[in-house]
Amino acid sequence: MSGPTAPDLARRTAGMRSSKLRDLIAVTTSGPVLSLAGGLPPPEAMPLEALAAAADRLFARGDPALLQYSTTEGDPVLREVVAADLRDRLGLPDPAGRLIVTTGSQQALDLVGKVLLDPGDAAVVESPTYVGALRALAAYEPRFVGIPVDESGMDTDHLAGLLARGLRPKLCYTVPNFANPSGTTLAGERRGHLAELAARYGFLVVEDDPYGQLRFAGADVPPVARYGEQVLYLGSFSKLVAPGLRVGYAAAPPWLVRPLAVAKQATDLNSSSLAQRLVAEALAVPGWFEDHLAGLRALYRSRAAALVGAIGERLGGRMSAPMPDGGMFTWAELAGGGAGALEVAKAAMRRGVAVVPGDEFSVTDAFPHALRLSFSMLPPEHLVEAVQRLAEALDELSAR
Numbered sequence: 001m002s003g004p005t006a007p008d009l010a011r012r013t014a015g016m017r018s019s020k021l022r023d024l025i026a027v028t029t030s031g032p033v034l035s036l037a038g039g040l041p042p043p044e045a046m047p048l049e050a051l052a053a054a055a056d057r058l059f060a061r062g063d064p065a066l067l068q069y070s071t072t073e074g075d076p077v078l079r080e081v082v083a084a085d086l087r088d089r090l091g092l093p094d095p096a097g098r099l100i101v102t103t104g105s106q107q108a109l110d111l112v113g114k115v116l117l118d119p120g121d122a123a124v125v126e127s128p129t130y131v132g133a134l135r136a137l138a139a140y141e142p143r144f145v146g147i148p149v150d151e152s153g154m155d156t157d158h159l160a161g162l163l164a165r166g167l168r169p170k171l172c173y174t175v176p177n178f179a180n181p182s183g184t185t186l187a188g189e190r191r192g193h194l195a196e197l198a199a200r201y202g203f204l205v206v207e208d209d210p211y212g213q214l215r216f217a218g219a220d221v222p223p224v225a226r227y228g229e230q231v232l233y234l235g236s237f238s239k240l241v242a243p244g245l246r247v248g249y250a251a252a253p254p255w256l257v258r259p260l261a262v263a264k265q266a267t268d269l270n271s272s273s274l275a276q277r278l279v280a281e282a283l284a285v286p287g288w289f290e291d292h293l294a295g296l297r298a299l300y301r302s303r304a305a306a307l308v309g310a311i312g313e314r315l316g317g318r319m320s321a322p323m324p325d326g327g328m329f330t331w332a333e334l335a336g337g338g339a340g341a342l343e344v345a346k347a348a349m350r351r352g353v354a355v356v357p358g359d360e361f362s363v364t365d366a367f368p369h370a371l372r373l374s375f376s377m378l379p380p381e382h383l384v385e386a387v388q389r390l391a392e393a394l395d396e397l398s399a400r
C-alpha cells in the first residue's frame with residue numbers, strides 16, 4: 001500500500017539552496033570546535049543586563065501597545081530614533097518618511113527581491129558576496145552578475161564596462177563596510193561612482209550596512225545613499241545589540257516605500273512590537289549605546305589583531321589575510337600550488353577548527369584558494385590556537 005502522495009513543490013524551489021554554512025555552524029556548535037566559521041556576536045557581547053532593565057521598565061509602565069500588533073512600517077518610537085540617527089550620523093536626507101522597520105535586514109533583502117525582480121532580471125552582486133543575500137534573491141529567479149572585489153571593494157569600473165555594453169540590471173547589491181565575506185570597504189570615490197551609475201542606468205543600489213558602526217580603524221566613509229537617491233539603505237541591530245531580536249530597518253527611495261510596505265504586510269504584518277520597543281528603550285538610556293559600541297569595537301579590534309597577527313607569524317608565505325578596518329571577517333588566500341580551500345577546511349575540521357571555503361560566497365567566479373575567517377567568536381588566545389592548528393593542517397597536506 002502506498003502512502004498519500006504529496007504535491008510538487010513550486011518550481012522556484014529548484015533555485016533555493018540551504019546554506020552549507022548553516023549546516024557547518026550547526027555542526028560546530030555541538031562540539032568543542034574552535035569556530036572561525038560563523039559571523040555573529042559572541043555570548044559575552046550580549047547586553048543581557050541592559051535589555052533586562054529595559055524590559056522591566058517597559059512592562060512596569062504597563063502599556064498594552066507593547067504586546068499589540070503595530071504598524072507595518074514599524075513602531076513610531078523606534079522609527080524616530082533610527083531616523084534621527086540616519087540624519088545626524090550618516091547625513092541621509094529626510095529619512096523619517098521613507099523608513100521601514102524590518103525583521104532583520106534579511107527580511108529587507110527578501111522584500112526587495114519580491115517587489116523588484118522578475119525571473120531572468122539581472123541582479124548585480126559583489127563577487128564574493130553575502131551568501132544570505134544570494135539565497136534571499138535567488139527565490140525570485142534573477143540572473144546574477146558578479147563584479148570582482150579588490151582591496152577597495154567592488155570594482156565599479158568593471159560594472160561601468162558591463163553597463164556600457166548593454167547590461168541593464170534591476171539592482172546592485174553591496175556590503176560597503178567590512179564586507180561579509182571579504183572584509184573590504186568600498187572606497188569613497190567608488191561609492192560616488194556607483195550612485196552615479198545607478199542614476200544613469202536606472203537601477204537600485206541595495207546598500208546593506210550591518211557592520212558600519214563596528215569600525216575599529218581608519219575614518220568613516222559616507223554611505224552610497226549620501227551620493228544619490230537611487231539607494232535602498234539597510235541597517236540592523238543584529239550585530240550592534242542582539243541578532244535574536246530580529247530588528248533591522250530600510251531607508252528606501254520614495255517610490256519604493258509603499259511597494260515594500262505592501263509586501264511586508266503580506267509577509268508578517270509587522271516586526272515584533274516588543275523587540276522594537278526593547279531596542280528603543282535600551283537606546284534611550286543616555287550614553288548606553290555609545291559605550292556598548294565602544295566595547296564591541298575594542299573587542300573586535302583585539303580579536304582581528306590576534307587572528308591576522310598569528311596568521312602572519314605562523315602562516316606567512318602559505319596564507320595571507322589582510323587586517324580589516326572593522327567588522328568580523330578577513331578573507332584569507334592560500335598560496336598557489338598548495339592544497340585547495342575545501343581540502344584545507346576539511347583538514348582543519350579534523351583538528352577541531354571550522355572555516356568556510358570561499359566558493360560558498362560565489363555566483364559566477366570560483367574561489368578555490370580562499371577561506372572566510374571570522375574572528376568574532378573567540379578570545380585572542382583561542383584564535384592563536386586555531387591558527388596553530390591551521391598550520392598543522394597545512395603541514396599535513398603538504399607532507400602528502
Ligand code: PMP
Nearest residue numbers: 104105106130175180236238248
Ligand atoms: N547582511 C549581511 C551582510 C550579513 O552579514 C547579515 C548577517 N550575517 C545580514 C545581512 C542579516 O542580518 P539580520 O540579522 O539583520 O537579518
